[in-house]
Structures are given as C-alpha cells and as structure tokens.
Amino acid sequence: MLEATPLTDGWTLRHEGEALPAVVPGCVHTDLMAAGVIPDPFLGRNESEVAWVGRRDWTYERDLDAASAHEQTDLVFDGLDTVAEIRLDGRLLGRVRNMHRSYRFDVTGLPGRLAVRFLSAYAEAEAVRGRLGERPAAYAEPYQYVRKMACSFGWDWGPTLVTAGIWRPVRLEHWSTARIARVRPLVTVEEGGGRVELAVDVERTRVEAPLTVEAAVGGVRARAEIDGTRGRVRLQVPDARLWWPRGYGEQPLYDVELALRGGDGEVLDVWRRRTGFRSVELDTSRDSRGTGFTLVVNGERLFARGVNWIPDDVFPSRITRARYRERLTQAADAGVDLVRVWGGGIYESEDFYDVCDELGLLVWQDFPFACAAYPEEQPLRGEVEAEARENVVRLMPHPSLVLWNGNNENLWGFRDWGWEPQLAGDSWGEGYYLGVLPRVVAESDPTRPYTAGSPWSGSWRHHPNDPAHGTHHSWEVWNREDYADYRRSVPRFVAEFGWQAPPAYATLRRALPAQELAPDSPGMLHHQKADDGNGKLERGLARHFAVPERDFDRWHYLTQVNQARAIAAGIEHWRSHWPVCAGTVVWQLNDCWPVTSWAAIDGDGREKPLYHELKRLYADRLAALRRQGDKLELALVNQSGQAWTGELELRRVSVDGRVISGSGEKFTVDRRAVAVVPVPHRLCPTGPDEFLVADAWGSPRRSEAGSAGDQRALFFPAPDREIPYPRPEFDVALAPGGITVTAHTLVRDLLLQADRLDPDARADRGLVTLLPGERVTIGVRGWKTPDAALARSALYCLEPTR
Template identity: 80%
Template structure:
C-alpha cells in the first residue's frame, strides 16, 4: 500500500542570513510573529510596520530523505504553496510554481539532502506579469489579479494588506509501487428512488504491464472494475437512499464511499470520502417579473437564507478544523442555510465542506476572481484551468456544494466601472467566466449548476446587475442612500447587501490597547478600511437619530457604538423582511457578511475575535422559519405572515396601536392562515394605523410559543418622543432579567463589557411596559446588578 509520511517537522525560515524555526503548515508572518521579529499586525497600526514582509523573498528549508525503501517511487506532495516558489531537493531543481490554489507533486525518488522552497515576493511575481501582459483595471490599488493567490491578502475594504508567503497547507512524502490513485471523480445522482455513484478513476503507474482493478463500496453495495491503461470507472447503485437536505428541510444522512486500487499482488492505494444523495437545480426560467434564480433541492423550491463568507483569518493556515466548526455552527444556529464562499478568498479546506455537509449548510462556491479585470493570457490561463479542474474534482463529493459561480462582480465591473474603455480590447476575464469555467464544470461535474458571475442577469441582453434578472448586488443603499431604499425594489435574488458597524467593545479594547476610543481616533480609523466608511456610518445614523452637534466625540463613543450596532441590525432587517415577504418572486438573500478576518469595522455579523454582534442575533429572527413583518405596499400598511416551515401556520394575531407612553389606542385580533412555504398578507385596518410621532403598531403572534412580534414606527427615531426608559435589573448565575416600566426600545446587553469572555443569547429586544426578558449570559463569573445595568443600552429621549 501507498505509504504517506507527513513532512511537517524540522523546517526553518531563512532571510538575509538569519534562520528561524518555521511551522508547516504556516506562513512567513506567523513564523516571524512566533519568533518575536514582528509585532502583531492586528493590534493598533502595526499592520503598516510589517508591510516590508510582503516585499521580501523568503526560503524554507529542511532535510529530505526520499529513499524509497520497499517501494519503487517516492513523491514529494505539497497540498498548497503560497505562491510563487522554486523547489530544490538534493541539489536538483524540482520545479517552479505560481498558484496558491493548486497542489504540486514531484518525483524525488532517492534524493537526499537539503530541501528548499524559495518564495519570490507575490508583489514581484504579480508586477512582472503585469509588465508582460499590460495594465488592467481593478477596484483596489494592488496587483492581485496578476497572480493566482488569495486576492484579499492585498487588502480589501474590510481587510488588512498582509501579503503572505509560505507552505500554507500540509506537505508529505508518498512512497508507492506499481500504481497509485491519481484522481477519483465521483458523480453522485439520484432518480426515481435509486442512488447512483459513478467513480471515475485515474491512476499513475510505474509498471505499465501490471493488471489493475478497483473495488468500491457504499454501505452494503459493492462493485469492481478493471483499469484500462490509466483509467477506469466503477458504478454502484444504492436502492432507496436517504436524501440529504438543507437544514430546516430534513436530515443530512451521509454515506461512506471506500475505493481500493489492487494488483494481483494485493492492495496498492485507497480513497475514502463521504457523499450524500440529493438533486439540485437552479430555476432561471423567464416569467412575468423577469427571470428567476431559485434553488430547487430534491424538488423543493427554497428561499435561500444566506451569508457571505470571507477567509476567517488573513493567515488561513491558522484556521483549524475546530474554528471552522465553531463559525459554521454559529451560522446554522442563526437560521442560515446557505454560505457563499466569496471570490476574493480561497477554495476552503475539507474541514469547511465537511462541516457544511453535516450541518445542512448549502455552499455556493465562487471561483477565485473578484473586483478586477483578469488577463487571459499565459501564464495565468493555464493556471486557471488547472486549479479549476483540481478543485472541482476535489469538492465534488460534498452534497452541501450546490453552485459553482464564475466570479464576484467582474461582469458588472466591465459594464459599469469604466473598464471597457480602459481595456481597449485587452482580455479581462470574460473568456474564463463564459468559456473555460463552464466548460470545466460541464465536463467534470454535470450534477451541479454553474452561473457566470454574481451579479449576473444570465446574458448580455440585460444589465449584469438588473434586479429583475438573476442575481443582484445591492450596494447603492449602503454607499449613497438610507436603508429604507431596500424596500424600493424586489430583486429575484439578492446575493450581496449589508451595512457596517464596529466590532464588539472587548474586541476594540484588545485590538487598540491603551487608545482612548473615539469614532475617529487613530486606531479606529486604521481599523476602518472602507472608502469614507465613517462618513457613511454617520450619514446612515443621521437619517434616523438626532446627532450631537459636531458629530460623535470621544465623550459620546459608547452611544455611537451602540447606535451603529442598532443601525446595522435594522438595515439588514429592512432588506430581509421586505424581500422575504415577496417570496417567490424574490428567492433568496445573502447578507454581506458572516465573519471577519481581523478586528475591524465592517459588515460582519461575527467580528474578528469571534464575538457576535447584534446583527448576528437579529439574523436568528430574520431567518427563522416563521416571521412577522409590517410592510408598506402601495401606500397601505400590511402584515406579512411568512411561513417557510413544512407545516401550515394559522397564528392568532393581535394588533395594537399604542402610544409611546404605553397606552393602547386601539386593538384587534385577527386570524390568518399561511400555507407551508408561503407568505400570507393582511391589510392593517385603518383605525389601527399609527398616526404621528407618538404612536406605533405592535403585531404579536400568540399561542405558538415563539413570541413572534413585528413593530412599525411611522417616523424615524429622531422624531419619536421616547420616554426616559425605566426598568429593573436582577441577576443570577448565568442570567440577567430586565423588567420594563416604560417602553424600552432596542434594549441591548453588551455582555463583553461585563467580561471579555462573556456572551449572551439575545440581541436587540423591545419591551412594552410590564414586559420582562431574561438574557442568558455565559462566561461571567461574578454576577452584579450594577455592572449589568451599566452594560445595558436602549433608545433614550432625544437630547
């Protein structure tokens, strides 16, 4: 049998004659950080102090002993090298590589002595390609589109510029004889209650004449096939397989697939994966509203409740299996059922997709192209096809993977960002998105749909970001308008939209040690990467809240921090509630974004230290199977009862027109039935509509145990004469209870102010007079009522 030996020990990092211990997998920055050579680039403004690292060449070295022993051949296998490198072993040049997204294999049989991997600065490589192929436009002033590397290493509007190098994935020696499995391409289908698994096997040989065969097993089903030369296919049929479903629609049964390569002398190599049986289609049919974009899994049409995913660390080698599991479990617990892996990052590790398989999270996989015109000439073209072929086959076993997407925003950029005139006919990536990539997917993985980009209307017959056709990115709202503008249109599928807020207070305190925090303090500004980000935050607040004269200062920081968190949650709620209420015309939302790669003011629901912002808890409400929302439709106020569950829902609804002082002006009860996977609407009676700044409407669904509520205030907060909030606070181990004596709007316990380790299970809560809420608190060892009260924030009278 093939013998694999990890090659993770004994590495050193060399530069300018110095040698440091090196971790493999790892990267230059983490090695320098561990050695105390550089400060933590996440703290303060140290990012700028380490910029030199990305401009240098670096060499990793260890000793190699590739004696084959009892085997005929020894291969050196790098699962991932970041990025442009020359590999030498035993005094011989093994090869040169230039793609972070691929693995690399070299025959090193019998070689002994030093093994070195010399990395050229990614800047040097990218700038040389740019010089050769010509300038192409992009969204940021860095040359990320000229090298097949994680684009956001070069910085983004939420990320630091930390251009990495290193052996970022495992490396090993493989010793083998006669033949080894080079590739297994599994096609998994299900039709009429019969599951089919076709395993297309490619082998590499040392002995051409040897007779080879493969055997395979799925559960109790077994089959075998001969290898004809270097390839073969083994087919298995599984009767009545249990279907894999997205979370909320059913279970996630997974089947072990085991394949073995044999010669007459016995076993040579093995391949093992887990698969799931399910069908996935993308309905893009034209209709009266344009052309749709609806996921259909096992025949069930879905409203996708999604989040965008960026690399969870700017140094991806630090992301462990446990960290993936934690972050994706957070997503699932927030009601998410789809995760889009954004195109400026990476193809994630097996740990990511395995967690999604088990949690029932559908995966939308971008190919790594984002926000730039990409040259289509060599050396990039060959690398693009090679990486696509490798990763399509690598990820095919995962039932969670439901869509291949060609790029992020590049088709849109060509049309709207003044690229066409600047390109003057030069290649820019269209040949990848409409040629190479769909061809590779159709050839290798015909079981999954492909779309050319996001946003994309389906063809050049429509604007790439036309909300009536295909996928839509809604960024005018954040950049130029108030979030109320989300309600002005009904896109077919909203693949990106979002609103910024700073990270949790404890995250800021750790990231900016010793700094006196203010919205515009030096560290806060450094950890705000968006163009005019603070200006957009301020203008977004001004639409809704009374602003201090001259803006928020250091003295007002806590209030600014709270209000920006509220505004982020409300903005996302405005979009999702509106779009969900228009199902099935709108068939999904993907919030930008779930996570962060460092501590930063951003659109994330979970900050760079893993702390959950109020937006995260708001997503639990917004993405629940059942949701109430009050919406204006054609000038009339309606209550939408959204039921994405598998059972009909007939809630008993209470509508109360209330004054902000707490009195009930008018009240009624109504019944309304919402069928499974549907939305039901009811017109709010005229006498229940709130009038003026002192009134609001409350809709409650009683008797279902969920405590579902919708609120409608007819004017912005700055015009609402909120009473001075009065409430009692009691504490006990693991909980804080608040009892309201007045209207208490958007009450928020910032648990991390109690202790950096503390967290709570709730976000923003609105209490009517006499109502009570108990907030679970974890990680707080010494409960104290005064401390809890100091960590509670809510709406206050306008100052």
C-alpha cells in the first residue's frame, strides 16, 4: 500500500546567510513576518517597505530521509510558487516555473539535504518578456509572462506583494509495483439513476505485474483490468438522488472509492473523492433579443445570483478550510447561489470546492488569465496546457463546478483597449481561449460547458462586451456615470458590475493604527488602489448627497449607503427582466487585505451594508419599484419553486409621515417568474417631499404591528440631497440578543455599525428604513457589554441637508 509522509517540519528559510524557521505550506513573507524581519505589510504603508522581498531569491531547506522498504519513493509538491530549482545534496532534481501545477520527483534511496531555491518571479517574467517581446496589459507589472497568481503583482483592490514559497503541501510517497497516477471521473445523470465512469492511469515499477481496479459508489461496486497503464471502470447507480443548487433542492453527496490491486489482491493504492449527480447545460441560443446565456441545472433554468471571488488572502497559504467555510457560508447566507472564481487568482484548493458542494454554491471557474495579452510561445504554451489538464481533472468530481471560462476581459481588451495595433500581429492569448482550453475541456471534461471569456458575445461577429449577446461587464457606470444608469439596459447576463466603499470602521482602525482617519489621509489613500478611486467615490456620492466636509464618520457611512444603493439599482432592474437577463455576478464578495474596494465583505471578514443588502436583493422573493417612462411599475420577482400569493399594499406617503393615498389588492406570481403591477397615477409621488411604499404580504398574512411587509419596495422621486427629510427621532432599547429601534419620524437607511461598539461585534442586518411608528430589532453578537446609550452612538441614518 502506498505510504505518504508529510514534510511539514524541519524547514528553514535562508536570509542573508541566516537560517530562519520556516512554515510549510507557507511563503517567504509570512516566514519573514514571523521572524520579525519585516512588518505586517497590511498595516499602514508597510507594503512599500517590503517590496524588496519579491525581488530576491530565496531557499528553503531541510534534511530528507527517503529510505523505505518500498521499490520507489517520490517527492511530491502540490504547489510551488513559482520559479524554483529543486536539489538534493546538490543534485538537480528539476526546475519548475508554474504556481498552478503539482510536481513529482523520484528520490528513491537518495537521503540528503533538500534545497528548494526560488528565483524572483520578477526576474523570470522580465526574462520571458525580453525573449518574447512586450505585450499590453491593464497594469504595468509583468504578470502575464509567468504562470503565477496575477494579483500578487497588485490590482485595483490589491497590494503588490510578489510571493515565493512552498505554498501547498509537500510529502514523500513510498510505493511498490504500481500507483494511481490519475483518475478522471465522468459523472453523469441518466434516466433512472446516475453513472460514474472512472478513467484510470497508473505508474508502474513492474511492467508485467497484473493489476485490477475496484470502484464503489452508492453501494454499487465494479471491477476492471488495467491494460498496460490504463483502465476504465463504469458504475450505474440506480435511484441516485440529484444534487441541486442551494434554494432549488438538497445537496446529496456520494463517496467514490477506487482501489488499485496487484495480482495477489493486495491493495497498492486508493483514490477517494466525493461527488454528486446533476446535469448542467449552458443555453446560448439566439432569440429576438440577441444571444442568451442561461445556466440550466437538472433541467431547471436559473437566474444566477452570483458574486465574484478573489483569493481571500494575498498569501493564499494562510487560507484554511475553516476560513473557506466561513466566507462561503457568508455568501450562502446572503442568498448567493453562484461564485465566480476570477481569472487573476488561482485554482482554489479542494477545501473551497468541498464547501461549495456542501452548501449548494455553483462554481464558475476562470482559467488564470486576466486583463492582459498573454504570449502563446514557449515556455508559456506548454505550461498553460499542462496546468489546464491537471486542474480540469482535479476539479471534475465536484458537482458545484458548472462552468469553465477561458479568461477575464482579455477578448474585450483586444478589441477595445488599444491592444490590437500595439500587438502588430504578435500572439496575445486568443489561441488559448478559442483553441487550447476548449480542446482540453472537451477531451477531459465533456460533462461541463466552456465559454471563451468574460465578457464574451459568443463570436467575433459581435462586440465582445455587447450586452445583447452572452456575458457583459458593466463598468461604465462606476467609472463615469450615475448608478441609475444601470436601468438603461438589460444585458443577457451581467458577469461583473460593482461600486466601491471603504471597509468597516474597526478594520480601518486596525489597518491604520494611530492615524487620523480622513478620506484623503496618506494611509487611506495607500489603501485605495483604484485609479482615481476617491474621485469616483466623491462624484458618485455628490449625485445623491451633500458630500460632508471634514466629517469622516459621515463620509464613511454615506459611501457605504451609496454602494448598497448602487448594487440594488442594478440587481432590482435586471432580476425584474428575467428571463431576458439570466444572472448577475456582483464584483466582488471578498477582499484579500484591508482596502477601499467593491467588496461586500472586507479584508478582516466584516460585512459591509452591501452584504446585508444582498440578502434582500438575492432573496427568493423580491419587490422592486421601477420607473417606465412617466409611469411607475412594481415588479414582483418570485424565484422560489412555489407560486407566491398574498396581498399588496401601496401607499403614497409624505416625508412627514402622512399617508396621502393608498390601495390594496391580491396578487399571484408563478414559480420562477416575474409579475409586473402598474402603479395607479394617483399613488405616484408628485415631488421630493413624497415617496411610494409597496408592501407585499405573504398569504396568509402574518406580521406584527409596526413592521414592514414580507417584501418592501420604496420609491423616492428625487436625489436625497433634494428631499426635505425630517430630523430623525427614534427610541433605542436593549432587546434579547440586540437592540430594538422604534421610529417616531421617517428614519431612512438606519444602520447600526456594530464594530463601533466592539471590534468583535456583528449586526445581523444592515440598512433599514422605518416609517413613523415602525420598529426593528437588530441582533448583535460578540457585544460584551450591551448598553442602549452606546448603541445609539453607533446608529447612523440620513439627516436633513438644510
């Protein structure tokens, strides 16, 4: 039986002739921090002080005892970041240049000193650029010339911290006769059950030895002979239960085990995974509106409620299974059902996909290409194909994985960002996205759809970012326009759109210790990486609010309100146009360090108001008021599997709390459907001192007095800076597990910033608008000493501007 020995202990890192303790898996930066050589680059402006680390070569060392009674011993690295020479007692075992691959070296009977020398990724990238020529990119760093996590080199939300190290586990594997080299599982759904076909590759020490494989799943067993180095075993699983996305059904998972046996029946090696049975299609058929882009799982057409995922830490070796579970559970709790793993990052670890399997989160997986023209010559071309083949097969067991995507924004960049004339015929990646990668997916994983890029209209016959065809990235709004302009079009699938806001107050206080907080303070500007980011924040704010002068707390609150409002404007509009629009993927769920960004969860894991707004926007049932010309409509969106019936109450209200007019009626919305209700003219607000309230109550109506409907929509006809809000009046009282706020006036966008009470405190809801007489209970966890007066000091809402 194959025996594995983890190599986690005894490592040192060579620094200026000194041997520092090293943690494996890990990276140079985290080891240098632990040794006190460098400060935490996340704090203040320390990032700049540690830039030299990425320019140096580094060596990890430890003693290696490869002695074993087995016939062969392999040294196996699951991940090396990125360019390295591996030597044993000075003997070269190999050279590597790809962070996204694993590596195996025969070290049978070779004890000695193991050294893994990492060359600077900058040096490698610049050498490749020198040989292959310049290629354009969105950023000045040379990330497109090396197969490494691109955002290590910095992004418009990330620091420039170019890492090196043994970033994934390393071990010795001792084996005899044969071992399992690769298992390619094809999991499909057939009438009456499921089917698992396991294509097995083996490596041998004895060519003539007879070998068999035995597989088991769901109580079904099968056996097959190995012919040379390959075999195939098939299993039919009758009455297999279907795996569904969250909100559509359950997520049953099945253990799959494959054993490799020798001629005497001895088990030589075992491969184990979990999988689930489901079908997935991507409907890109043409219609009168253009070219669709709709995911279909188990025959059910979905509106994808998505978020974009970036690496959760600039130092990915620090991301544990528990951290993946925490962050992805936050996503699921917000109503998310699709996570797009963005192409400037990595193929995540098994832990990520395991958690998605369990939570029912669909995974859209980008291949690691983003915002640059990538050379297609060697040495990159061979590395790209090798990494793609390895990772496609590695991730195939996971039912959560439903889509392979060739790249992020590179097809769009070629057409719109001035690349084509700069390239003058040089390769730029098209051969990967339209050639190599679809071929690898078709050959290795025909059970899943592939799309060439995001955005991508499906062919060069249309502009790559044409909203009428395929996927669309909506960035004109954030960069140049008001978020109300999201409502001007109905793309077929919005794969990226977003709006910035700063992180939580406690996150800023930790990241910028002893600094005065101001939007333009040196520390705040260092933790704002977007081009003219603060300018865009201020211009976006000024369209709706009076921008506060020299009041950081108010600026902090209003920018977070504006972020939530912007995303709401897009999602409400696009969801109300299902099935023409079949999904929204918010940029972005998470951050990799403390920074002003588009994230809903900041770099310390704290939820911004946007996170809580997503709970409303991505709920199965949503009410949204929208202007159509000079008329108002209420869209009732029902993404649940049952019809939605109830009572609808519409009220035209003045900002001082008077109900001017109202009406009520019953409604029914079919499952997975949208119903549009015209708003009578007499209920439409006539000026900035009026607004419309729509409450949809489920049937039977179950609600306490003083609370909103099951779904509430509000329509204010003017920007907030023009609305004569009353001075807000409300009472605050402690409640079991939180506080209760009772409004005596209109209280718009009330927010409890719980981290101002205690850095560990979290509120269970974000922005809420209360009419006079209404109340809300806000749960708070992690608050060590509850106090009503203190809670009032952490409550923010909109106030009169004059």
